[in-house]
Structure formats: structure tokens, C-alpha cells
Amino acid sequence: MNAYTVILKFDPDTPGNISYPDKQPKYNIKYDKFQEYANIRKQLRDTTDPELQNYIKTVTVPKHDFQSFIIYEYQMVGDKFGYLLTDNTDRDLDACCSFADAGDTKTTKMYNKVMSTQYGKKIFEQMKSRDLCEREKLVNNLHIYRLYHLYDKLVEGGDYLFAIFNYCHHATIDILYLYAMVFEYVEIYMGDFIYCHNFKPKQFDRNILKSLTDNIFAITPKPTLDELCQKLNTWIKFLIKRDTLLLNKQMSKHLEMHYNWLLDVVNTRTTQHKSSIDYNRRIQEHLAKYYNRILIKSRIIKITHNITPINTRLLTDTIITKQISSCVQIGMAYAIASVFILANIQANGFLISIDPYQESKYNNGGLKIIKNFKYDNHFHYNRPTYHALPEILNKYGDESFDMIYINQPDERNVHELYMQFFYAHRLLKPNGILFIPDGDDPNIQQLIYMIKDMNKYIYEYEPDYYVSIAIFVKIST
Secondary structure (H helix, E strand, O other): OOOOEEEEOOOOOOOOEEEOOOOOOOOOOOHHHHHHHHHHHHHHHHOOOHHHHHHHHHHOHHHHHHHHHHHHHOOOOOOOEEEEEEOOOOOOHHHOEEEEEOOEOOOOOOEEEEEEOOEOHHHHHHHOOOOHHHHHHHHHHHHHHHHHHHHHHEEEEEEEEEEOOOOOOOHHHHHHHHHHHHEEEEEEEOOOEEEEEEEOHHHOOOOHHHHHOOOOOEEEOOOOHHHHHHHHHHHHHHHHHHHHHHHOOOHHHHHHHHHHHHHHHHHOOOOOOHHHHHHHHHHHHHHHHHHOEEEEOOEEEEOOOOOOHHHHHHHHHHHHHOOOOEEEEEOOOOOHHHHHHHHHOOOOOEEEEEOOOHHHHHOOHHHHHHHHOOOOOEEEEOOOHHHHHHHHHHHHOOOOEEEEEEOOOOOOOHHHHHHHHHHHHHHEEEEEEEEEOOOOOHHHHHHHHHHHHHOOEEEEEOOOOOOOOEEEEEOOO
16 A cells, blocks of 8 residues: 555454453554643634635635545445445444435435544534544544444445544554454554445444443554554654744645645555546645645745636646647746746757846846756746747748747737747647747737738637636648
């Protein structure tokens, strides 16, 4: 598996046994660290700092998409899927839960897949003012109640997905192994998500569960216990470091740590889905929209130029789908587009950027960003386009580039644009891409109209009222 996953699985020859010790056994988990994390989360939840409140609200938005990714990754979807809610903490097991099936809580159907990551209104009211450790203690019995109800709702061989808040209490470990006694195996994913595979109700008497609520119990043996403890300890160390950055309002460092982790989780799954690609894209768009930042090569950089999320998405998608390996960029500014190009071109690719205004207008900001990312496949022409483009044509020859990116805000009169396009057309390979942002500029619009009338290009993406980007494909010389 990977760094985020632990499998609990009993050997058929040594199945789990339940005992009832006087004291709850202790395990090699740094429980004080889980309490420390619970305190940090409580401080973040109760903060009255408006800047921090707004930040917390926006940083959690992609979490819902991430939960969707987990559900999709474990294939917890389909016609025979149900949702188990916990409604109360009464000792009457039969009164604790309801079942959701397309809004019908009185269904008697059996399901191949069941998920339970939320609680009913009554439980939620009890939980919302408590810290993570107090919530964990409150809901541990509920995990047993839910397992009891699965016998009525989950088919033999079915799968179950649920979530755990924290690991402040030793009993939580035994509850995980309890589930492993009733399923073929239990996969613990990042400590939070618990995936139970292949329900085996015949090998465990559900009536035993009634004796476990409100009682101390222990399960032996505990396969992979050392691995579980080690990964939980590593996990909580990461969470404390990440959320301490947030508590101290070190926003850029927190964003970098948080979203690199999310991307790593998605990208290291053993089964890759289209949703992995979509999630990568959503993170970039979210960072650009809410924080004016982008994530490139595991580094967060602040956007100091008006480049929109739709611009970066179209640019990235075009480079990847067209397998761009050579590009000339006319206009560099703060190099945000440059970085996106360099991050997505083919492994042996390169980018030439023409910008004579780096020092005089941008304080070499674009060159500093590229140097910071240590790209060695970028070449800067510190000359006006009317000098640089003929030099590039003379060096590389006609039809030698996969893409030309035209966006020089300091050279945007009609005559300069027509000159830029004259050389761009010669440099561009057949089926090459001409990428023109800022199509709402009147002079850029004239250039776009001229290109359309030539009948030598077709639209890959046509600008409209909402998105002023034109992407052309060269179909004739």
C-alpha cells in the first residue's frame, strides 16, 4: 500500500478473540499529541479573528471534493448503496440508527455498499461544542451500534466506509480490530477513513456487540499493530505542524503543506481515476481563486499578475493534451503563465520567453520566479519582439514550434501585434497551437478577427462573453 494506508487483517488460523480486562490496554500511540491536536482544532474553531475565520472557511472547500474522491476511489457508489445515520446515544441499539435510501429512512432493502460519515441532529448537537477527543469518546459506542445495524442492511460480502475523529483513547484501537473480526480486512486511510471490505456476518455473533457497549474490552492478537501505531504517530505529527502554521497565520506555508499533502494522497493511490486529474485541477483553481496563489513543483507562489483560474486551466489542458514540447512566449511579465507552461510541457521540452521589460518594469520578477523553481529549459530574450522574433526564426527555422503564446501588454498596438503574428505564423508547426489571452483588448480583438479571416486557422477554443481567450490550431501554411 502506501504511507497513508494500514491494513488490519486476521490470519484465518489465528482469529481475533475478545476479552474483558479491568483496565483498557494501552498501545504505542502518542495520545498526548492527539490531545494537543484536539486543542489546536478547538482554538481554530473558536477563533474570533475575522481573517482567520475567512481563511478557515475557504481552505476547507476542496475537502468536500476530497471526500468525494475517497468515495469514488473505494467505489462507494451505485444503485445498491445506502447511508447509515446515527440519531442518538440511547443504550437501546435498535433506536440509535436510521437508514437513508434516496430520502427514504424506512427502507428495508439490503445493500452492497454502506457509508456512514455523518450523524443525526441529536448527536450533532451534543458533538459540536466538544473537542475532537471528547467527540471520539462520545461516538465510540456509536461505532458498535452501527456495526450491530449493519447485520440488517449490509449483504454478505458487502463493503462499509466510515470515519473516525481522533485517537486520544485506547479503546478506539480495539474498535478498529472489532470491525476486522467481522470483515475480511479493514483499511485505515490517513487515520480518518475506515474502509471495511467483504462483510462476514456468519463468523461473528452480533449479540456479542450488546455486551461491548459501555464496557472495557480488548481484542487479541492485533496484526500490524506496530505499523498502525507508527503511521498514526507520523500522521498526527504532520497535522500538528500543519495546523500550527494556520493558527499562527502563516498562510502561505500552511497552504503549501496542506495542498501538497492532498495532492500526494490523491496521486499515490494504487488505482488512478479521472477524478485524480480533476482533483489536481480543482486545487489549482481553488488556490488561484481564493488566495491568489498557484502550486508548482510543490511550491506555493503568489500571483502578482491578473491571470485567472480559467486561463491557467485552459493553458494547462492545452499543453498536456497537445503534448507541447516547444513554445515561444511573447510577453513574460511576472512569469505566471511561463511557470504553467514549463510545469506541463514534455520532459524534453523548452520555452523561449521574449520580454525586454523584465528589469525596467517588473524588477526581474518573472526571471526570479523561474530561477526559484530551477528550470533549466527556459531561455529569455531581453530584446524587443521586432529583434527577437527574427533571431529565433533565423536560429530555429520555419515551422519549428508546437505553440506560440502572444501576450505582450507593453507592445500591443495593431502594427506590433501584426508583426508578432507574422513571425508566429512562420514559426508555428502545422497543427500547432496559437494561444492568445486577453481577447477583450480592442487591438487583440482585431488580431483575432484577422486570423479568423485568413482561413489558415480553426478555433480550438473560441472566446465568448465570459472567457476572453482565443486558442487556434494552424491548419495551413
